[in-house]
Amino acid sequence: MKVNCRLCDSKKMTQFLDLGHQPPSDQFVRAERLDNNITYYPLRVVSCDQCKFVQLDHVVDPEILYQDDYPYVSSTTNAGRSHFDSFAGSVVEKYKLSKDDMVIDIGSNVGVLLDGFKRRGTKVLGIDPAPNIAAIAESNGIPTKVAFFGHGVADMVKETHGHAKVITGSNVFAHINDLNKVMEEVDTLLDEKGVFIIEVPYLRHLFDFMEYDTIYHEHLSYISLMPLVPFFKKKGFEISHLDEVKIHGGSLRIHISRIGDYTPTPIVEEMITSEERDGIHEQENLENFARKVKKNRDDLIKLIHNLKADGKRIAGVSAPAKGMTLLNYCGVSKDDLEFVTEKCELKIGRFTPGSNIPVMRDEDLISHEIDYALLLAWNFKDEIIKNLPEFRERGGKFIIPIPEPHIV
Ligand SMILES: [Zn+2]
Structure with missing residues (x-):
């Protein structure tokens, strides 16, 4: 299915990279199914003419991408585990979270990030669409709701668990097609002065370090800051802080809060300006x-x-x-x-x-x-x-x- 710009809804997008037709990258094939045909989907990268957001223009049905035997389990490396632990530690410290605060992680996988929050004393809830992965999280002591975020789950969770002081999403924002819906659900779930913190691979690193292999069907958006500013503003939010982190070849941790709740730190303006100065969105x-x-x-x-x-x-x-x-x-x-x-x-x-x-x-x-x-x-x-x-x-x-x- 072809789509309009995920942020500004413009129909005008220009293709600059074609990686051919590929099968979903997580569909590792069982031996008995080797002879079956698998479906290939276009893997093309476009840039929005209007807001410059870089994205795939073809969306594979998430039900196909994230089926029950989805094999991705995070934290299989020490580097991964220590990354998530320091993520949790820095957020608890920055926002002075206590035992009454709820942290919800979307795309929580086996619960490695939430485990870091739980050990520091906050309440936690994971939301993840893969039942087999969620079951592993539960067995690790991380309560997990099986659902796609952005499909009406926020109202339900608000009823059962109350508001969240922090909502995190590590490598998940760029995987969701309907980002408008995501921000609406975040708005529903977030407490007063709550923060939505996403960790995303940064477009600059993709370009600078030739990380073109990070382009695959699950990964619908390639995040830079400039196009996000008007998008968040439209939703009543703004970027209030940024951390550069070293996972997955170089990522950004973007802190997003309701306009006026926090004074944006100077690095936010600096990084947005440097994107323009360096012409990263130029054709x-x-x-x-x-x-x-x-x-x-x-x-x-x-x-x-x-x-x-x-x-x-x-x-x-x-x-x-x-x-x-x-x-x-x-x-x-x-x-x-x-x-x-x-x-x-x-x-x-x-x-x-x-x-x-x-x-x-x-x-x-x-x-x-x-x-x-x-x-x-x-x-x-x-x-x-x-x-x-x-x-x-x-x-x-x-x-x-x-x-x-x-x-x-
Ligand atoms: Zn756009």
Whole structure:
């Protein structure tokens, strides 16, 4: 389904990057379904002519994207866990939250962020659409409501749990199609002087560090600040504070509150002004990025094919959603990678969507005498490399695909 601009409803949007047709990146295929046809959807990035918001113009039905066996479980790395803990700590401190304050996390996954709040004494509630993931959260002691945020859940939650002092959303705002509805639900649920805090990958990092693999169907919007200002204003909100954080290659934590509740900190104006000054929304900048994406693909395929021609054995390490964009867009096939490894048990034994590469365990790098490991979760590269000492001692090397394909 094609859509208007998610923020300003303009029909006029200009495409600058086409990543082809791809299957949903989290649909790891079970062996018995390998012969079934899977559906490919367009993956195109456009910029709104009016407000400059960067987004996908094709929306895949969330019921298809977030089905019951959705395999994404956050916090599988130490870096991820410590990130969420410091997120919770900084919010509790900044807003002086106490035991009477409710924190609601949307897209709460297995409850890692809320666990950080709970341990610091606040009340917590998770909202997540995936029943299997919510069940894990409940078993971790995090009460979780199974629902899509932005579909009328706010009134229900307000009845049962009261208002929230803080609503968080880590890597979820950019995943929701109807952002108007999201802000209406936030307004319903937020207490007086409440704060809505979203953590989103920043468009600037996407451009600066060539993170084009973070473009996939779940990820509908690519956030910059300038287009958000008039959007939030229309909803009675404003950006009151910003933190730059180092997760997922570089994200922004945006604090949003009702106009006038808090005096915006100086960094808000500084960062908005710098976006304009540096011309990040200019057509020329967008096209330049698209050119570099094509070059990255050509360079990576050449590197892999040269290694194969030398008789080297290659596998992938880690299988995040973004790795699937990279494999499918670059045309990396099961002839190139013998398998990819993954720690997440839900993915092991399945096959990567589109490229049909088997998902195995890290130990298989050794037993299959792999020479080169293509590191797909490059944002956790230090931790992953450190955790594979035996592979390194055997002379194994890593191919890092982003920002430019290189070997370490
Ligand atoms: Zn727009």
